[in-house]
Amino acid sequence: MPTFTVVNIIxxxxxxxxxxxxxxxxxxxxxxxxQMVASAFTPNPAGSGDAPVYxxxxxxxxxxxxxxxxxxxxxxxxxxxxGGNGNLYAGILRTPFTAQDAQGNPIPTxxxxxxxxxxxxxxxxxxxxxxxxxxxxxYIQAAAAGATDVVFCGNNDFNNNPQSANMDFSNDAANATPxxxxxxxxxxxxxxxxxxxxxxxxxxxxxxxxxxxxxxxxADASLRYNVVVVRDDHFATGATLFxxxxxxxxxxxxxxxxxxxxxxxxxEPYLGQExxxxxxxxxxxxxxxxxxxxxxxxxxxxxxxDYTIHLAMSADRGxxxxxxxxxxxxxxxxxxxxxxxxMVAFVYQxxxxxxxxxxxxxxxxxxxxxRTSTDNxxxxxxxxxxxxxxxxxxxxxxxxxxxxxxxxxYLHLMAVDVNFYGIFSANNTPDPANFPAGVTFxxxxxxxxxxxxxxxxxxxxxxxxxxxxxxxxx
Amino acid sequence: xxxxxxxAAKASFVFRGTVQQLNASTLPEVADKSxxxxxxxxxxxxxxxxxxxxxxxxxxxxxAEPVTxxxxxxxxxxxxxxxxxxxAVRSLGHVAPSPETMAMHPEGSDPVTNLExxxxxxxxxxxxxxxxxxxSSVRTVPEAKPDRAPREHDADWREATxxxxxxxxxxxxxxxxxxxxxxxxxxIWHKVPKLKAGxxxxxxxxxPSGPDAAYYTLIRAEDFEPESKPGPMHRLVGNMxxx
Numbered sequence: 033m034p035t036f037t038v039v040n041i042i043x044x045x046x047x048x049x050x051x052x053x054x055x056x057x058x059x060x061x062x063x064x065x066x067q068m069v070a071s072a073f074t075p076n077p078a079g080s081g082d083a084p085v086y087x088x089x090x091x092x093x094x095x096x097x098x099x100x101x102x103x104x105x106x107x108x109x110x111x112x113x114x115g116g117n118g119n120l121y122a123g124i125l126r127t128p129f130t131a132q133d134a135q136g137n138p139i140p141t142x143x144x145x146x147x148x149x150x151x152x153x154x155x156x157x158x159x160x161x162x163x164x165x166x167x168x169x170x171y172i173q174a175a176a177a178g179a180t181d182v183v184f185c186g187n188n189d190f191n192n193n194p195q196s197a198n199m200d201f202s203n204d205a206a207n208a209t210p211x212x213x214x215x216x217x218x219x220x221x222x223x224x225x226x227x228x229x230x231x232x233x234x235x236x237x238x239x240x241x242x243x244x245x246x247x248x249x250x251a252d253a254s255l256r257y258n259v260v261v262v263r264d265d266h267f268a269t270g271a272t273l274f275x276x277x278x279x280x281x282x283x284x285x286x287x288x289x290x291x292x293x294x295x296x297x298x299x300e301p302y303l304g305q306e307x308x309x310x311x312x313x314x315x316x317x318x319x320x321x322x323x324x325x326x327x328x329x330x331x332x333x334x335x336x337x338d339y340t341i342h343l344a345m346s347a348d349r350g351x352x353x354x355x356x357x358x359x360x361x362x363x364x365x366x367x368x369x370x371x372x373x374x375m376v377a378f379v380y381q382x383x384x385x386x387x388x389x390x391x392x393x394x395x396x397x398x399x400x401x402x403r404t405s406t407d408n409x410x411x412x413x414x415x416x417x418x419x420x421x422x423x424x425x426x427x428x429x430x431x432x433x434x435x436x437x438x439x440x441x442y443l444h445l446m447a448v449d450v451n452f453y454g455i456f457s458a459n460n461t462p463d464p465a466n467f468p469a470g471v472t473f474x475x476x477x478x479x480x481x482x483x484x485x486x487x488x489x490x491x492x493x494x495x496x497x498x499x500x501x502x503x504x505x506x
Numbered sequence: 507x508x509x510x511x512x513x514a515a516k517a518s519f520v521f522r523g524t525v526q527q528l529n530a531s532t533l534p535e536v537a538d539k540s541x542x543x544x545x546x547x548x549x550x551x552x553x554x555x556x557x558x559x560x561x562x563x564x565x566x567x568x569x570a571e572p573v574t575x576x577x578x579x580x581x582x583x584x585x586x587x588x589x590x591x592x593x594a595v596r597s598l599g600h601v602a603p604s605p606e607t608m609a610m611h612p613e614g615s616d617p618v619t620n621l622e623x624x625x626x627x628x629x630x631x632x633x634x635x636x637x638x639x640x641x642s643s644v645r646t647v648p649e650a651k652p653d654r655a656p657r658e659h660d661a662d663w664r665e666a667t668x669x670x671x672x673x674x675x676x677x678x679x680x681x682x683x684x685x686x687x688x689x690x691x692x693x694i695w696h697k698v699p700k701l702k703a704g705x706x707x708x709x710x711x712x713x714p715s716g717p718d719a720a721y722y723t724l725i726r727a728e729d730f731e732p733e734s735k736p737g738p739m740h741r742l743v744g745n746m747x748x749x
Contacts, residue, residue, distance in 0.1 A: 044590040046556070073693055078554040078585035080518045089535060096535045096589040108659070108694055129659075129694065135650045136686070136714055136723070137660050138694060151537040153568065153586060153596075168657065193654075224655045252656055297656055299692065309658075428691050428700075432727065435696030436658075474590055487559065 034404075036469035037503040038417055040460060041070055041086050041095040046077055047476040048486035048493055050433070052425075055440025056499040058455040059112040059120060062176070065448045066091045069120055069150055070455055072499045073440075075106040083107045083124075087150055092453070092501045095474065100147065102155050103127050108140060109169050111444075115183070116176020117206050120150045123170030123185040131163055142167035144185055144200060144212065160200060160212045166190040167198075169227040169310075169441070175235055180206040182267050184239055186229030192216045194224040197243035197260075199231060199274070203267050217241050217262045217274045219285045223248065226257060226295065227441070228312035234323035239264045240350065241274055242314040242328050244295060245286075252297050259290040259330050261314065261350045277350045289344060289353050293332040299436060304383045304392045305427035306364060306438040308339045317370045318447065324349040327357075327376065327409075329366035337389045341366050341380055345409050357409035362387050367445035369452055375506055376405045377452045378412070379445045383422060396422035398439065400456045402469075402504060416468045417502055420459035424495050439497065452504040460484065460498035471500070508599040510580065510607050517582035517598050518621060520552040521560075522607070523567075525577045531566040533589045542568050542594070545581065551610060552624065553617035557585065557593065566594035573600070580607045619738075626738035629728055634713040635676035636743070637683065638733075639668040641705040647686065659695075661688035665721060666701045668709060674743050684721035685711060697727035707732040708739050 042049060053072040061067040070086040076099050077084075083101035088094060101107060101124060108125035115121060122145040129138035144160035168188040174181050183205040189198035197218035202210045218225055226244035233239050241262045249255035262285060263277040264270070275285040297309035311331035316323055329343040341360040344353045360366075363382035370376050378401075385396035400418040405411060427434040445454040459466075462477035462484060476485040484493040514520055523545040530544045545567045547560045568586060573579065580603055583595035601607060611620045630636055643666070650663040666685045670677060677683065688695040699705075701724070710729045711722035724730060731739045 043588050045588045045593050048556070076585060077556040077588060078518050079556075080554070081584045084588075087535070094590060096533070096587055098587050099585060127694075132715055133652065135652050135661075136663060137652060137657070140659060151535070153536070153538070153594075168659070190657075227658060246655070250655070255655070299656065299658055299660075299690070428696070432691070432697045432699070434691075435693045436691050437693070441658075 035505045036415065036417070037092065038467055038469055038471045039092055039095070039501045040471065040473045040475060041499050041501050042475045043096055044474050044476060045487060046097065047484070049077060050494050050496040051075060052434055052497045053499050054457045054497050055437055056443055056455040056457050057111045058444045058446065058453060058501065059114045060446060060448050060453045061114040061118060062116060062448050063118055065451070067150070068092055068453070069112050070095070070499060070501060071110045071112050072457060073106060080105060082155060085112065086499070089151065092503055095501070098153060100153065100155055101145065102158060111170060111172045113172050113174040115174040115181030115206060117181060118148060119181055119206055120147050121145065121172055121174045121183050121205065122156060123172035123187070125168065125170065139163060139166040140168050142170055142187055142200070144172070144183070146205070159210055162200070162214070164191040169229070171228070171230050171442070173231045173233050174205065175233040177203070177267060180204045182233060184231035184233060186231045186241060188225060188227045188229055189214070194222055195219065197225040197229045197245065199241060201268050203269055215268065215273045218243060218245050218260065220245060222246050226310035228310040230312055230314045232314045232316045232326065234316045234318060236323050237265055237267045238316065238323040239268060240314055240316055240326055242312055244310060244312060244330065247292065255295055255297055257293050257295050258288045259293060259328070260286040261289055261328055262286045263350050287350050289328055290330070290342065295332045300390065301392070301427050301436070301438065302390055303339050303362060303364060304396055304398060304422040304438070307436045308364065310441065311341070311364050311366065313367050315368045315370065317374065319372060319374060325370070326350055327368045329368055331364055331366070338362055339364060343368065343378060343409070354409070358412065365440060365443045365456070367443055367454065369445045369447040371447040371452060371506065372449045376409060377445060377447070377504070378403045379443065379454055379456070381439060381443070381456060392423045394421065394423050398422045398458060400458060402502070404506065418456065418458045418467050418500065420461060420466045424459055425497065450506055454502050455499055457497050457499050459495055461495050508601060510601050510610065513582035513599050514552065514610060515624070517584055518552070518554050519557045519583045519585065519595055520580065521547045522549040522551065522578065522580050522603055523547050525573045525575055526564055528573070528575055531594065532564050532592045533566055533587060533594055534591065535587065535589050536566060536594060542566055543573055550617040551580070552620045554621060555618050558618050560593065565592055568594065568596045570597045570599045578603055622738040623741060626742045629710060630675065630739065630742055633675060633710045635683070635711040635722060636674040636708065637668070637670050637677050637711070638672040638674065638708050639670045639683070641666045641701050641703050642669050643667045643703055644701055650686070659692055660690060661695060662690040663687070664689045664701070674746070683711070685709065685724050686721050687724040698725055699727070699730040701730065705730070705732060708743060710739060
């Protein structure tokens with residue numbers, strides 16, 4: 033029987049906080065899996081200074097919040113990953129946004145950061161700064177490559193519109209002054225790519241990238257995309273990058289996994305209190321000789337007003353793809369990982385209860401599911417990690433203290449050896465019934481009365497969105 | 507010796523404390539204790555809410571300069587680490603308690619209010635215009651909609667007309683002012699007040715970058731304080747008028 037560990041990672045000294053700690057990410061040090069770093073839209077609790085990350089040095093059982101990210105109070109996006117040498121890398125959108133376009137909209141700046149010792153408390157070093165017309169939603173992956181690290185950071189680069197799917201990468205990221213390059217991965221003349229550009233790295237040099245390439249539509253509700261996967265076989269060191277995989281329809285780089293999908297971009301509370309518009313994940317089987325096995329999941333609208341996740345798999349390096357292994361209606365935030373035994377794990381968050389677009393009721397719940405398969409996706413287990421009220425806290429809330437994305441545009445799942453590690457954000461009501469696999473709170477609470485308390489242990493604290501770490505030992 | 511006024515402008519958590527133990531930490535998570543000390547907070551002078559209840563307790567300080575056990579000093583710090591067993595702060599510097607440090611804030615003043623007032627002063631100084639007034643109307647701004655696919659951080663501008671009742675900085679003689687604010691609830695913009703007709707209070711306004719515009723912008727949470735919920739800006743403006 034698998035063992036589950038679920039931990040609310042808000043430290044006890046922050047028991048009074050009610051921030052919306054959404055869009056979580058997680059890094060586990062492969063050289064020392066007791067060491068982990070987590071991120072979310074958590075501001076510096078002091079209201080000034082660097083943005084913080086959560087740090088655990090005991091396998092995720094306890095967490096502290098450390099302000100080491102060079103961004104004013106919080107980031108506008110952050111993903112994090114360890115390399116093979118204890119280096120922690122981060123891809124962030126740095127705040128404040130200092131540039132604006134002609135209409136006064138903010139132009140985001142990408143930073144890629146590194147620290148060699150996350151426990152030192154030292155501010156992370158800036159390796160890359162790019163702005164221009166703007167760079168959005170960095171999603172970073174890292175892996176050991178001999179004595180150094182390779183780092184690939186997918187991002188939506190407005191400098192290359194409409195082919196904005198982009199990778200910033202380094203083949204020697206552990207170097208004192210690492211060389212970083214940038215390359216566009218969408219070669220087709222489309223109409224612009226969605227914000228999610230996701231890399232996946234295998235230690236044999238294979239790097240996959242996934243993105244959503246817009247092919248038609250101008251109104252927010254009518255945007256249509258191709259789901260595209262690209263591949264490079266040499267850590268992007270060759271003359272032609274990410275061109276190893278072509279589509280039979282046009283011979284161009286980038287295999288179209290799913291064509292002409294309706295993916296509305298509705299930047300408003302639509303699915304429960306969550307927005308929709310760019311949901312994508314990809315991962316590769318990490319075992320030696322298995323880099324040809326790759327999974328991708330995305331969300332689109334198959335009916336009148338749903339938001340549906342599709343999980344597909346390729347066993348031939350992305351050349352051909354399965355039909356849906358799983359189809360999950362009214363769900364978001366998929367993530368997939370494969371462990372050292374070849375077990376596939378899949379996480380997502382599904383809105384249950386009667387669904388009405390742009391409406392939420394007390395009957396709606398956000399369920400976070402953890403599913404596994406040992407037969408390449410033919411059959412699946414299903415463990416609910418959380419089932420929490422979807423209507424609380426309200427969005428928008430009083431004084432603007434709730435925002436979009438409500439739970440996040442992503443969460444994260446990864447495997448180190450046989451174990452799976454992940455993180456999700458959810459309503460933090462301390463009700464054991466909401467966490468069927470069990471849960472531990474660091475912050476003050478009474479799980480019998482289902483009430484959160486401030487640092488004094490007596491003053492009640494409002495419910496908010498918190499990040500929850502989980503570990504599954506199969 | 508560091509200038510206490512300069513340090514207080516850069517530090518959010520200022521306290522008078524007594525060094526309890528060198529090369530030590532109240533938090534097990536602090537691995538390198540070579541530059542840390544356990545310090546008892548004897549008096550909190552300036553503080554964010556989250557650190558305002560540590561008076562009388564030991565905290566961990568990452569030192570900017572050496573101290574000795576038993577030494578009393580005023581520490582100028584920023585938050586560093588929040589754990590299950592307490593907090594750690596980074597010191598920008600410390601000075602010996604003196605009449606000058608005692609005079610930084612009145613005896614018995616609220617440390618959280620002291621920090622709010624410092625930040626309100628900086629906010630006022632950075633603004634183009636500070637006025638009291640009432641929102642008379644709000645409209646969408648089609649001309650500010652980008653000619654491209656929507657992006658998640660787009661502001662979705664609205665334009666409010668504000669009837670000026672009193673000018674506190676700039677705006678002398680103005681009867682109406684046009685103010686653009688983001689209607690977006692994206693994380694970049696969610697805290698910025700979403701004005702509606704009838705809103706009455708103090709507005710802290712900024713000039714947009716680029717060519718001269720006929721409007722001001724409202725882009726921070728602190729840029730509007732409703733009359734029904736007066737805060738640091740009302741205190742600051744009130745104090746200025748008393749003087």
